[in-house]
Amino acid sequence: MKNGKTITIEDVMTKSVISVDASMTINETAKMMEDAKVGAVIIMENNVPIGIVTDKDFAVKVAAHAYEISSPIKQIMSSPLLSINSDESVRNAADLMFERRVRKLPVLNDDKVVGIITATDIVNLLAVSVEEDIRDMYFHSVAKIYTNYSPYN
Template identity: 55%
Template structure:
């Protein structure tokens, strides 16, 4: 009898070391933290509760393109509301959420407690070691999503 492997959960692939910044910090301070930690984002906190995320894309699009000064507060340019996922959700749910929202970083919250982040890099790392059954699940999930999206469009135009 063939044994079905346990699903891969978000907590199995998430990065647990996080860089956070208070919403009152300046974008210059946030950029220096990102450079020092060699990361592409910082999670923005208010009273120990995550309220947003500041990404390298926010710097390129919001700050550089609009010529905000370096003393601008992170709260003014962070991405919010914070799109997040739970640690016990399956990775396919996270991948689908990231794809549909067009984001590359997804904070992991257990209740209001920040416990990790899932990034596109985490998925690449996971895919390099996944087995045949994992690949089948990904393929099935992708086909189901395509089929569901096609039907949704067909129903909408009916």
């Protein structure tokens, strides 16, 4: 395995990603996610990724706003699509997820969806990392989180 600082997103991302056309309904998309046992789908328009819908979107947006399940999925997607490139480090992905408060990050190369990295993927990486890498990732995260609370900043 690579050093914890050099592990790329491509090394840990899920390569099979479900995408749906923006015109699909909320109900059709939910059924597709359930059948595929995934927590997110990429929303496409004219073969271009334009947004993402997660299981949280169904729980919060559909229920809170009482959207009809026959409404287009585009209505509840998060957009613009926040993404990352597969050759970037896992640390960069973790930083972006932390800053933007997201748990699922599509991976795009040349505007093509090639995978998805999730907070779970990053936690699973910790499970197979050597102690030095775990310590480094932990202190990097803790230092970042507590920077906002430091009286010395």
